[in-house]
Amino acid sequence: MLKASNQKPITLPGPIHQDPVGIGLRHAYYEGVVETKPKVGWLEVHPENYFGGGANRYHLEKARELYDISFHAVGLSLGSADGLDGNHLQEIKDLIDIYEPFQFSDHASWSASGNAHLNDLLPLPYTEESLNTVVENVNRTQDFFGRQILTENPSSYIAFADNDMEEYDFMNEIAARTGCKILLDINNIYVQAHNHKKDPYEYIAAIKPGTVGEMHLAGFSEFDAGNNQTILIDTHSNPVHDPVWDLYAFGISKHGQTPTLIEWDEELPPLQTLVNEADKARYLMFKTLDIAHAAE
Amino acid sequence: MQLSDVQSRFKTTVLGDHEAVGNDTEFQSQFIANDIDIQKRLHYYRDSVLEKLIKVLTITYPTVQILVGKEFFAQVARLYARQNPPESGNLNFYGEAFPKFLKDMEQTQSLSYLHDVALYDWLFNAAYYAPDDQPLDISTLDAETLPEQVLRLRSSAFLIDSDFPLTKIREFTANNDPDAQLDISSGGEKLLVDRPYLKVQVIALQDDEFIMLEAIQSGKTVSEVLEMTLNVHNDFDFQSFLNKFISFETFSSVSAN
Numbered sequence: 255m256l257k258a259s260n261q262k263p264i265t266l267p268g269p270i271h272q273d274p275v276g277i278g279l280r281h282a283y284y285e286g287v288v289e290t291k292p293k294v295g296w297l298e299v300h301p302e303n304y305f306g307g308g309a310n311r312y313h314l315e316k317a318r319e320l321y322d323i324s325f326h327a328v329g330l331s332l333g334s335a336d337g338l339d340g341n342h343l344q345e346i347k348d349l350i351d352i353y354e355p356f357q358f359s360d361h362a363s364w365s366a367s368g369n370a371h372l373n374d375l376l377p378l379p380y381t382e383e384s385l386n387t388v389v390e391n392v393n394r395t396q397d398f399f400g401r402q403i404l405t406e407n408p409s410s411y412i413a414f415a416d417n418d419m420e421e422y423d424f425m426n427e428i429a430a431r432t433g434c435k436i437l438l439d440i441n442n443i444y445v446q447a448h449n450h451k452k453d454p455y456e457y458i459a460a461i462k463p464g465t466v467g468e469m470h471l472a473g474f475s476e477f478d479a480g481n482n483q484t485i486l487i488d489t490h491s492n493p494v495h496d497p498v499w500d501l502y503a504f505g506i507s508k509h510g511q512t513p514t515l516i517e518w519d520e521e522l523p524p525l526q527t528l529v530n531e532a533d534k535a536r537y538l539m540f541k542t543l544d545i546a547h548a549a550e
Numbered sequence: 551m552q553l554s555d556v557q558s559r560f561k562t563t564v565l566g567d568h569e570a571v572g573n574d575t576e577f578q579s580q581f582i583a584n585d586i587d588i589q590k591r592l593h594y595y596r597d598s599v600l601e602k603l604i605k606v607l608t609i610t611y612p613t614v615q616i617l618v619g620k621e622f623f624a625q626v627a628r629l630y631a632r633q634n635p636p637e638s639g640n641l642n643f644y645g646e647a648f649p650k651f652l653k654d655m656e657q658t659q660s661l662s663y664l665h666d667v668a669l670y671d672w673l674f675n676a677a678y679y680a681p682d683d684q685p686l687d688i689s690t691l692d693a694e695t696l697p698e699q700v701l702r703l704r705s706s707a708f709l710i711d712s713d714f715p716l717t718k719i720r721e722f723t724a725n726n727d728p729d730a731q732l733d734i735s736s737g738g739e740k741l742l743v744d745r746p747y748l749k750v751q752v753i754a755l756q757d758d759e760f761i762m763l764e765a766i767q768s769g770k771t772v773s774e775v776l777e778m779t780l781n782v783h784n785d786f787d788f789q790s791f792l793n794k795f796i797s798f799e800t801f802s803s804v805s806a807n
Contacts, residue, residue, distance in 0.1 A: 305640045307682030307705075309748040329639025335554035342639050367557040370635040374599045376560060379580070383553050412591040413582045416551075450584055479586045487594060 274513045275536045276324065277528040284313040286525040288320065294532045296322040296356070298515050301349045302329045314353065324357035324468070324515070325350065331371070332391045332405065333364035333378045339371075343398050350399060357468060357513065359404035359437045360395075362388055362428060379414035380424045385431075392432040404467045405429070406437035409445045409474075409488035421446065422460040435467030438509070440502045441494065441517075445474050445486040458505045466509040471502060471535060472517035491520035494531060499538060506542040514539065551580055564596045565632045571596065603631035607645050611671045614652070614664065616723040626655065642679040646672060663734055666712040667719055673708040673743040677750045680706035685746065685799035696804070697773035701766050704802045706745035709755075709764055713738040717752060746799040753798060758783040762791055763800070771807050 273295030279287060287297070297317055304310055317323070329342060350358065363375040378384045388405070396403055405428050407421060419427075429436050438461060447454035473492025479485040494502075494516070506512065516531045551559075559577045563570075572578065572589045581588050607627040608615055615623040630651050636644045649668035658664050683705050710716065715736050722732045740760040742753040755763070758779050765775035779786050795801060 302639055302641065306642050306679035308678050308680065308745060310679075311682070312748055331639065335552070335557055339638060345640070364557055365639065367554075367561040369637055370561055370565070371638050372561060372564060372599045373602060373636055373639060373641055374595070376557075376595060379553070379556060381553075387553060411594045412588070413584065414556075414580055415582050416580070449586075450582075479590060481585055481587070483586050485586060485591070485594065487598075 273536065274511060274539065275516070275532045276513065277516045277532050278518060279314070279317055279323075280519065280522060281310070281313075282522050283525050283528075284317070288313075288316050290525070291320060292525065292529045292532075294321075294529060296324060296513070298324045298326050298517075300328050301325045301346045302327065304349055305345050318353050323353055323355045324359070324513075325353075325355040326406075326515075327358070327360040328375070329365060329371070329373060330360040330391070330395060331363075331365040332360050332395070333362060333376075333384060333388050334366045334391070335364075335387055336366060336368070338391050338394055339366065343395065347399055350401075357404060358399065358401065359406055359468065361406045361408050362425065363408040375408045377408065377410045377412055377414070378424075380417040380419050380421055381414075382418060385419075385424060385427055388428055389431045392428060392434050396432065396434065402434060404435040404437040405432075406439050406470070407442050407446075409439070409442040409486075411449055411485060411487065413450045420457075420460070422457045426460070426462050426465065429462065429465040436461060436465045437468045437470065438466045438505060438512075439470040439472075440505055441470065441472040441474060441498050442488060444495075444498045444501055445488050448484075448486045454501055455504060458501065458508055461509065463509065466505075466512055469502065469505060469509075469512045469514045470517055471498060471514060471531070474498075489520055490517050493527070494534075499534070502535070503538050503542045506539050511539060511543055511545075551577075556580065560595075561635075563592055564599045565635055568593075568596075600628055600631050603636070603641075603644070604628055606641050607631070607648060610645050610675045611648060611668055613671050613720045613723045614668045616726075617664065617667065617719075618658070618661070622657075626652065626657075643676070645675075648672070663712075663714040663719065666710070666714050666716060670710055670712070670716045670720060670741075670743070673710060674750050676708060677706040677743050677745040680704075680745060683802050686796060686801040686803060688796060690804055697776075698771050698807060699804050700769060700771055700807050701801050702803045702805070703763070703767055703800060704744060704746070706750075707763075707767075707800055708743045709741070709760065709767065710743065711738070711740045711760060715739055716741065717754070742798075742800065744798075744800060751798075758786045759791060759794075762786075763795070 275294060276296035276298050277294050279297040279299050304314055327346060330338060361375050365372050365374055392405055407425050425436050443454045443457050471494045472490045473494055474486045475489040476484050476486055514535050516528055518528055559574060571592050578588050604624055604627040630648055634647055649665050649672060652658050652668050653665035716739050722730055740755040742755055761779045761782060762775055765778050776788055
């Protein structure tokens with residue numbers, strides 16, 4: 255069900271790729287991707303990195319000639335009580351018009367408050383007020399772009415005492431009330447479940463069928479938090495951990511074939527390491543779905 | 551607590567003193583410890599926000615970082631980030647006020663060159679991310695009307711006039727040669743930093759060229775900028791100037807005042 259507040263038509267995201275696994279295109283990979291054309295289905299970029307002009311856009315253009323692109327924004331601040339920044343929306347829309355990404359996503363979190371934009375994925379209390387805020391901001395974004403977007407579940411390191419609902423209910427409601435898709439970040443589910451003593455499998459099982467439009471996989475880092483506790487931080491600086499692969503297979507079994515991204519943003523490894531992780535995700539996806547030929 | 555209040559106080563916690571994270575007990579009561587100290591949980595967010603901004607400043611100000619050392623740079627950048635957080639989600643242009651911040655700091659008063667070095671770093675960043683525009687189409691130039699027209703510089707063109715040898719300083723730090731020597735008093739430079747296509751370039755300017763370009767940048771007509779320059783340099787050759795900077799693709803357009 256698609257719903258837009260001003261009844262403008264909303265375009266559906268593109269078809270699921272024959273190769274549904276993508277990798278993040280970062281500055282260090284510009285030349286390697288164009289020269290070696292790795293066997294991945296698509297590339298993901300943060301549109302904010304392409305604000306302004308210059309060499310970054312040149313490299314994106316070259317990569318776009320070879321691959322489909324997804325835009326994964328980090329700065330819309332969909333959870334801000336202050337609303338969205340119209341300039342930020344316009345800059346992204348201009349990029350969408352040029353590069354025609356097959357997916358557009360941002361997070362169910364916030365960055366901006368007053369005159370400060372903290373440029374991070376900060377946590378929301380899961381209350382009706384927060385839900386209304388995100389719904390309003392997602393609706394405005396979809397209306398402005400004239401297309402359906404995806405909203406991603408965040409990693410979190412702290413939980414609010416007055417939550418009215420579980421995070422998965424919050425995500426389901428955003429999708430139900432806006433018609434957006436859910437970007438299910440499997441690593442984030444694992445991280446928040448560890449940090450708040452929740453069950454990650456219960457989370458994935460509770461996400462409504464038909465709402466998941468993309469999955470993300472990444473590596474976390476573990477830190478001693480005292481009191482014989484550890485905390486997981488979503489650093490995107492490691493290979494995907496084994497329990498997250500297991501959770502991913504469960505996610506695929508529940509939600510079917512889904513475009514999947516290998517995210518790696520810090521301590522970047524050689525490009526081939528990402529490609530190997532993408533191979534692993536593809537194999538696991540097809541094996542789980544019993545698509546025999548592709549898992550060979 | 552309303553969402554706007556939660557976000558405002560979260561922001562204050564992230565940007566406040568390290569030791570002050572635990573001061574707002576009412577705010578802390580909004581969270582569940584779940585066996586991990588709430589202050590510690592808030593510190594993960596504080597570190598994440600500030601480290602990201604320090605990283606942006608480190609990339610934008612590479613010469614400054616080498617001159618003052620990594621540790622001191624990180625301290626100053628952290629303080630800057632706390633006092634001057636980004637106002638938008640566009641981090642490509644974050645840190646414009648950093649040169650002035652450095653100049654005003656008590657600890658850097660002996661480093662008289664630091665402001666200009668920082669500004670020079672900033673101009674590289676500003677030119678790199680400047681909006682793409684086209685160089686002047688010379689067929690639009692008309693010798694008869696040109697005197698009353700305004701030339702415009704490309705979006706990526708920036709001027710800097712310093713008492714210090716900025717190009718030598720940046721080269722010195724980039725080479726990372728422990729045996730190299732640098733004479734900071736070897737003379738100042740007037741420079742044009744711009745990006746004709748993908749790569750940022752630096753052009754050393756004569757005094758008359760700098761006066762011309764600065765006046766052009768301020769929006770004066772060609773006859774006005776020429777008069778200003780001739781008042782100081784009566785042998786100034788406008789034709790050579792025009793040819794040179796058209797070949798460097800410094801101008802974007804010419805139009806009526």
